[in-house]
Amino acid sequence: MPVNEQNVFAPWEDPKAKPLIKFENVTKRFGDFVAIDDLTLDIYAEEFFALLGPSGCGKTTMMRMLAGFENTSSGKISIDGVDVGGVPPNKRAVNMMFQSYALFPHLTVYENIAFGLKRSKMPKDEIAARVDEMLRLTRLEKLARRKPHQVSGGQRQRIALARSLAKAPKLLLLDEPLGALDKKLRQDTQFELMDIQEKTGTTFVIVTHDQEEAMTVASRIAVMDEGRIVQIETPARIYETPNSVYVADFIGDVNIIEGNVSPQDGGVHHIDWAEGQSPIIAHADPSIANGTRGFFAIRPEKVAISAERPADRANAFQGKVLDIAYLGNVSTYHVALPTGNIVKAQATNSRRLSRRDITWEDTVWLSWTDTAGIILTQ
Amino acid sequence: MRRFSWFNATSLTLGFAFLYLPMLILIIYSFNESRLVTVWAGFSTKWYGELFQNEAFLDAAWVTVKVAFWSSTFATVLGTMAAYVLVRGGRFLGRTLFSGMIYAPLVMPEVITGLSLLLLFIAIGMDRGVMTIVLAHTTFSMCYVSVVVSSRLASFDRSVEEAALDLGCSPFDAFRLVTLPIIAPAVISGWLLAFTLSLDDLVIASFTSGPSSTTLPIRIFSAVRLGVTPEINALSTIMIGIVTVGVVTASLVSKRTMTHRAADERKAEQNDKL
Ligand SMILES: Nc1ncnc2c1ncn2[C@@H]1O[C@H](COP(=O)(O)OP(=O)(O)OP(=O)(O)O)[C@@H](O)[C@H]1O
Ligand SMILES: [Mg+2]
Numbered sequence: 001m002p003v004n005e006q007n008v009f010a011p012w013e014d015p016k017a018k019p020l021i022k023f024e025n026v027t028k029r030f031g032d033f034v035a036i037d038d039l040t041l042d043i044y045a046e047e048f049f050a051l052l053g054p055s056g057c058g059k060t061t062m063m064r065m066l067a068g069f070e071n072t073s074s075g076k077i078s079i080d081g082v083d084v085g086g087v088p089p090n091k092r093a094v095n096m097m098f099q100s101y102a103l104f105p106h107l108t109v110y111e112n113i114a115f116g117l118k119r120s121k122m123p124k125d126e127i128a129a130r131v132d133e134m135l136r137l138t139r140l141e142k143l144a145r146r147k148p149h150q151v152s153g154g155q156r157q158r159i160a161l162a163r164s165l166a167k168a169p170k171l172l173l174l175d176e177p178l179g180a181l182d183k184k185l186r187q188d189t190q191f192e193l194m195d196i197q198e199k200t201g202t203t204f205v206i207v208t209h210d211q212e213e214a215m216t217v218a219s220r221i222a223v224m225d226e227g228r229i230v231q232i233e234t235p236a237r238i239y240e241t242p243n244s245v246y247v248a249d250f251i252g253d254v255n256i257i258e259g260n261v262s263p264q265d266g267g268v269h270h271i272d273w274a275e276g277q278s279p280i281i282a283h284a285d286p287s288i289a290n291g292t293r294g295f296f297a298i299r300p301e302k303v304a305i306s307a308e309r310p311a312d313r314a315n316a317f318q319g320k321v322l323d324i325a326y327l328g329n330v331s332t333y334h335v336a337l338p339t340g341n342i343v344k345a346q347a348t349n350s351r352r353l354s355r356r357d358i359t360w361e362d363t364v365w366l367s368w369t370d371t372a373g374i375i376l377t378q
Numbered sequence: 379m380r381r382f383s384w385f386n387a388t389s390l391t392l393g394f395a396f397l398y399l400p401m402l403i404l405i406i407y408s409f410n411e412s413r414l415v416t417v418w419a420g421f422s423t424k425w426y427g428e429l430f431q432n433e434a435f436l437d438a439a440w441v442t443v444k445v446a447f448w449s450s451t452f453a454t455v456l457g458t459m460a461a462y463v464l465v466r467g468g469r470f471l472g473r474t475l476f477s478g479m480i481y482a483p484l485v486m487p488e489v490i491t492g493l494s495l496l497l498l499f500i501a502i503g504m505d506r507g508v509m510t511i512v513l514a515h516t517t518f519s520m521c522y523v524s525v526v527v528s529s530r531l532a533s534f535d536r537s538v539e540e541a542a543l544d545l546g547c548s549p550f551d552a553f554r555l556v557t558l559p560i561i562a563p564a565v566i567s568g569w570l571l572a573f574t575l576s577l578d579d580l581v582i583a584s585f586t587s588g589p590s591s592t593t594l595p596i597r598i599f600s601a602v603r604l605g606v607t608p609e610i611n612a613l614s615t616i617m618i619g620i621v622t623v624g625v626v627t628a629s630l631v632s633k634r635t636m637t638h639r640a641a642d643e644r645k646a647e648q649n650d651k652l
Pocket of ligand 1: 030033053056062099
């Protein structure tokens with residue numbers, strides 16, 4: 001069912017859909033430094049929108065502009081069709097979870113979570129019920145009477161999360177909400193967040209450094225670099241069809257082989273990547289002009305590794321195993337080709353370790369089909 | 379551990395003697411039976427009794443406390459506001475000039491501050507009295523409050539205030555409900571500092587006081603010119619006592635808060651997996 005729903009929910013493909021958040025040519029400068037560079041972006045209601053990018057690329061700055069803590073240097077941001085330029089943070093139906101948590105040190109955990117509710121003229125008993133619900137959700141019941149400095153880092157993060165969730169805002173901005181949690185709790189909280197979102201219809205914008213997290217929760221992912229958005233796509237598409245080497249490299253593991261592209265019949269392209277080696281054969285749509293310098297990108301799990309040359313694969317190259325990284329469920333083989341290129345191939349460990357047939361220094365065949373990888377031109 | 383050498387012991391003794399011997403002598407002589415300050419004639423507390431009979435000293439003490447209370451209160455309000463604007467106001471026109479001018483009284487000779495205030499009061503035709511001393515003390519102690527409060531403001535994360543705004547507070551509510559409680563210790567110590575400064579100010583008070591508003595330092599100073607009396611020793615001993623109790627309490631309180639906090643944090647780390 002959820003899979004099906006995911007396919008249906010795609011307002012960004014519907015030209016009639018009205019975005020909840022609209023960035024129009026937004027630029028933000030700090031002095032001479034351009035933190036956000038001419039950014040145009042639509043985020044739709046009920047999306048779970050993930051911002052991914054290296055440190056300092058402007059993720060927090062984008063959030064702060066949405067929450068109202070920074071003005072734009074130029075361009076326009078609108079929420080729900082209303083230009084929010086000049087609207088102070090306390091007048092926006094937006095809540096933010098701060099990267100630094102920003103808990104109130106003089107208030108208890110309970111009072112921290114109740115703080116926003118008390119500002120909203122909610123009846124006392126409803127506030128109590130809501131805070132209890134939040135405490136339960138973030139598993140902080142036992143700590144309700146403590147002050148923030150009396151709890152651990154991960155617990156502080158949960159308090160910040162609970163506090164921002166408490167008001168059930170229309171738009172919730174989460175700046176690295178789960179970074180300090182251990183893996184198990186993080187996964188639980190991710191599902192909690194998705195659950196909350198399904199129940200309340202809140203729109204989430206989430207910053208994360210953890211691409212697995214982005215893949216799990218997000219409806220769409222925006223990959224940023226130095227104040228620009230490089231690509232916005234659904235998790236599956238951003239993984240399978242990145243638009244540039246930067247994105248391919250940022251999301252997941254990838255092999256990149258550079259070469260000259262020449263189109264053949266039926267969408268097939270040859271990539272001449274090394275003297276004396278047969279070209280890499282790959283499909284590309286639309287076609288790429290003859291002689292273009294291109295980058296062939298293929299994920300390690302799409303590269304098969306075998307002792308014998310497979311008969312039916314479009315691409316097969318021989319190499320020598322340099323290194324094996326054993327990760328339990330999978331192993332990654334680093335294979336050196338005669339040209340010096342190192343290609344990573346990943347294989348599922350369906351057999352026990354002791355019976356593995358490929359080891360260091362073995363000569364092996366790497367192979368993949370003509371649709372396994374893609375050709376990138378930037 | 380390093381041995382406590384003779385050299386260290388000697389310098390410590392000398393240093394402390396230099397600092398505290400004069401006060402010690404003053405305290406001892408305040409319990410002197412004899413009226414002659416420098417001749418020891420046995421233990422007595424009679425000068426303390428006489429001190430509390432002395433109308434002039436009691437009046438002056440009352441004026442001093444009133445002045446110190448009001449001036450430190452005004453200085454705390456104004457100094458906190460100035461600190462807030464300087465630390466949180468961002469870049470505004472004349473910010474550097476403003477911050478320079480706030481801190482100028484720290485280094486301004488008191489004689490000049492006093493004289494200029496005197497000229498001002500004369501110019502606007504203000505009768506000198508308690509009111510003028512309060513104004514003068516507010517002026518010079520406000521910058522001390524501002525220094526203390528702004529260092530506290532600068533050291534806490536701005537996003538805490540932003541979180542309050544984000545959760546629906548108006549800027550004033552954010553200040554009242556979040557900023558003020560957090561900087562309260564600094565505000566209180568700023569008030570105490572201003573109070574102490576006002577309590578023992580002689581120079582500025584003598585410029586700005588009127589005939590009916592003599593403060594204790596002025597009274598002591600003029601009395602001493604006619605000769606040191608055991609009463610003054612007794613009075614000074616009481617003042618030393620008050621200041622000592624105040625300082626010790628303040629440092630004990632802040633030390634206790636700090637050790638409690640450290641212990642809490644240690645406990646929290648152990649409870650990490652709760
Ligand atoms: N107030 C400011 N003044 C000057 N420069 C700033 C300011 N705030 C942010 N910057 C700069 O803008 C850039 C983007 O900062 P931002 O905080 O948005 O990064 P980020 O993507 O959130 O990084 P991280 O993942 O480390 O949190 C950084 O280079 C930062 O130094
Ligand atoms: Mg950030």
